[in-house]
Amino acid sequence: MNSNDKKKSFLETYEIKEQLGEGSGGTVYKAYHKNLRKDVVLKKMNEKAAEVLNKRTETDALKNLRHSYIPQVLDFVELDDGIYTVMDYIPGTTFKKLMDTGRRFSQKEALKYARQLFETLEYIHSRKPKIIHGDIKPDNIMLTPEDNICLIDFNISGIADGEGAVIDGFSYDYSAPEQVEGFKRKREQKTKQSDENFEYEKTEIISAEAENNDDYEKTSLVEEAFLDKDELRYENVNTDHKQDFYIDERADIYSAAASIYHILTGVRPKVKEGRIPPANSIDPKISEGFSYILEHAMEQKPDKRFQSSSDVLKALNEIHKLDNRYKKLIRQQNLLFCVAIFMMSVGVALIFNGINSRKMDNLSTYDRNIELMTEMIRKAQNGDEISSQEFDELYDECVKINNKQLDVYLNKAIFLYTQKNYDAAIEYLEENVLDDPVLSVQTDLETAYYIYGSSLKNCEEPDYESAIESMEKAISKGYTNASCYRELAETYLVIGKLAKAKEILSEAEEKSVSGADMDLMAGEVNLAQNNYSDAKKNYESCIEKALLTGDYDVLLRAYLGLNELIITENKNETSLNEAVSVLNKAMNNLPGDYQLQVVQSQIQNYVDLYQLTQDSVFAEKGIELLEKSISRGWKDYTNYVNLAFLYEQKADYNKAKEILEKLMNEYPDNYVAYKRMAYLEVDVQKNKEVNEREYSFFAYCYETAKTKYKNSKKIGGDLEMDYLDAMYSEAVENGWIE
Numbered sequence: 001m002n003s004n005d006k007k008k009s010f011l012e013t014y015e016i017k018e019q020l021g022e023g024s025g026g027t028v029y030k031a032y033h034k035n036l037r038k039d040v041v042l043k044k045m046n047e048k049a050a051e052v053l054n055k056r057t058e059t060d061a062l063k064n065l066r067h068s069y070i071p072q073v074l075d076f077v078e079l080d081d082g083i084y085t086v087m088d089y090i091p092g093t094t095f096k097k098l099m100d101t102g103r104r105f106s107q108k109e110a111l112k113y114a115r116q117l118f119e120t121l122e123y124i125h126s127r128k129p130k131i132i133h134g135d136i137k138p139d140n141i142m143l144t145p146e147d148n149i150c151l152i153d154f155n156i157s158g159i160a161d162g163e164g165a166v167i168d169g170f171s172y173d174y175s176a177p178e179q180v181e182g183f184k185r186k187r188e189q190k191t192k193q194s195d196e197n198f199e200y201e202k203t204e205i206i207s208a209e210a211e212n213n214d215d216y217e218k219t220s221l222v223e224e225a226f227l228d229k230d231e232l233r234y235e236n237v238n239t240d241h242k243q244d245f246y247i248d249e250r251a252d253i254y255s256a257a258a259s260i261y262h263i264l265t266g267v268r269p270k271v272k273e274g275r276i277p278p279a280n281s282i283d284p285k286i287s288e289g290f291s292y293i294l295e296h297a298m299e300q301k302p303d304k305r306f307q308s309s310s311d312v313l314k315a316l317n318e319i320h321k322l323d324n325r326y327k328k329l330i331r332q333q334n335l336l337f338c339v340a341i342f343m344m345s346v347g348v349a350l351i352f353n354g355i356n357s358r359k360m361d362n363l364s365t366y367d368r369n370i371e372l373m374t375e376m377i378r379k380a381q382n383g384d385e386i387s388s389q390e391f392d393e394l395y396d397e398c399v400k401i402n403n404k405q406l407d408v409y410l411n412k413a414i415f416l417y418t419q420k421n422y423d424a425a426i427e428y429l430e431e432n433v434l435d436d437p438v439l440s441v442q443t444d445l446e447t448a449y450y451i452y453g454s455s456l457k458n459c460e461e462p463d464y465e466s467a468i469e470s471m472e473k474a475i476s477k478g479y480t481n482a483s484c485y486r487e488l489a490e491t492y493l494v495i496g497k498l499a500k501a502k503e504i505l506s507e508a509e510e511k512s513v514s515g516a517d518m519d520l521m522a523g524e525v526n527l528a529q530n531n532y533s534d535a536k537k538n539y540e541s542c543i544e545k546a547l548l549t550g551d552y553d554v555l556l557r558a559y560l561g562l563n564e565l566i567i568t569e570n571k572n573e574t575s576l577n578e579a580v581s582v583l584n585k586a587m588n589n590l591p592g593d594y595q596l597q598v599v600q601s602q603i604q605n606y607v608d609l610y611q612l613t614q615d616s617v618f619a620e621k622g623i624e625l626l627e628k629s630i631s632r633g634w635k636d637y638t639n640y641v642n643l644a645f646l647y648e649q650k651a652d653y654n655k656a657k658e659i660l661e662k663l664m665n666e667y668p669d670n671y672v673a674y675k676r677m678a679y680l681e682v683d684v685q686k687n688k689e690v691n692e693r694e695y696s697f698f699a700y701c702y703e704t705a706k707t708k709y710k711n712s713k714k715i716g717g718d719l720e721m722d723y724l725d726a727m728y729s730e731a732v733e734n735g736w737i738e
Helices: 003-013 047-055 058-063 095-100 107-125 177-193 239-245 249-265 288-297 309-317 324-346 349-381 388-401 406-418 422-434 446-458 464-476 482-494 498-510 516-528 532-549 552-569 573-589 596-613 616-631 637-649 653-666 671-686 696-712 719-733
Strands: 014-022 026-033 038-045 073-079 082-088 130-132 141-143 149-151 158-160 169-171 224-226
Touching (some): 003 014, 003 073, 014 038, 058 073, 095 141, 095 249, 095 532, 107 130, 107 141, 107 309, 107 349, 130 249, 169 177, 249 288, 249 309, 288 309, 349 388, 349 406, 406 422, 406 446, 422 446, 446 464, 446 482, 464 482, 482 498, 482 516, 498 516, 516 552, 532 552, 552 573, 552 596, 573 596, 596 616, 596 637, 616 637, 637 653, 653 671, 671 696
Antiparallel strands (some): 014 026, 038 082, 073 082, 130 158, 141 149, 169 224
């Protein structure tokens, strides 16, 4: 078939719908396969990748892969303008994109994905010939709508011969050390031979400084590098270093573990002092077993790692056996067994076996309960209603089994915090963790310090200085959760320390903390500096990310911040209508129990719009929203005051008076209801004939409001009280009040 016929056949078979992406390997398109009647992915390879793939036997090997967690390679099409790989279209999102939006994953989720990933590696490593992926990283692992992984982008994968698979490239922080070093040696050798065919993505050169920079991913340089393997065959290099140009399955094991480490902790796996910090040093809730498996899989020397994916998979399936509690009980089991052998002569071995059995059962019950509690917390964070009684039953059972294990106490504190029961969380942590002689000296208290500090900030009577002290302690102990940085910066803003808030924001950026929390923090800092344009971009980015992750607390704050920004920058009819539009979206996107503050802000927008335009439509919308919120049980004082005001504007004085009298009876010390009643009485009297007007009730309301206002010591003053003073003086001067 000539080239024109090939092109015609290609166009008749595939209908390109959209470009999905572009990278070092080529350009990716979503297309429709007309014959198969389904969506597929077309990847047009760049010149170098096409040359490599076209010359090697991997083509057929990749086409023969059949696995649940790998997209099926359907065909390779060679045209004059390039080579196209045709693969199944897999719906979903890469883990990199999910994490870039601030999405975080529980240990249970990460463990599931780890098992799936190593099951996939076990499959490709067992093929004949063996396939090495060579570029496993969060950007090449997708999460499907069914909550399963899919390993993609086999473009630099290789067939492992007797020497291994030839190194074609690497990715910082994810590739094994031998892959990175081998590539560097290969590059050096290649540079000596020729510079013509050496290529970096976007043709940017990586300096030696960048290669040694821990914060490399923050630079403008690219993250990956690739060589054309056929330009440098091992026959052409010094035989003493021939092995340096190959990797085997242990490099994939390292990269897969590094990817899971990032997914689990939210932190890129960077080498510090010759090793990757254990996962549970970043998040103490991560089990010792899981942390150990990842640490062992990321040993810097290949010989010290797991030697096969099957070994990793076996360890993951027996993860509980790596936990210290389990190891301790196993040692006790062995000791009891020996004692039992001796005691059998006196007929008491069954007693010891019974004790041992109960202890093993206790371990299983404890771990099961911890897992159930963690899952309940996750559901509560997603807005689901959770039974406190059921949670407490699991907690009580765990404490009976082991009352000196930190994880059960942290789960209880996090649960109280998630329920927004901040005062209870403070009291609980003080009594059970921070003042406990055993638990308070443990090294993994970062989470406890954060929960304690955040609760001090958000409780009914905040203690901002203590909140700052506790959250700074959490960060100093290695707590890298973006929420901690955000709340610490917010607390500094509340007490008027803008410079400190900016300092915290910079520190978080330096540590590569990312996600919706960071955007929210930046928005609040920029708003405090009146940088409205930047703040708006921050809030809009935060909303986009929080919608993907389902972080409703952050989403709420972002919507309210954007509303405040719009009406602060320029309060007029146009801006208020824009603010109304923003909060309408908030009410559509937030669960019901997150909407109270949104509704209150929206009502205020309608009140402000009515005052500006005198358009009764806004008063009616405000009344409708207020009555709905009150019917839902949101009987907030401000809601009632606004409702009375709007009825007053509609000249429904009786309704307004009824509401205000209710507030005066139920909140006798609050001056606002008396102030509004004074204004209402002025309107009532204005609608009477002059000789029928009587201002004694107005005088009573004014004088009562004035006294209660002085007692309230309101910060910032109240302009409406100032206007009321003037109205009262005018009434006295005109003789309307004696």
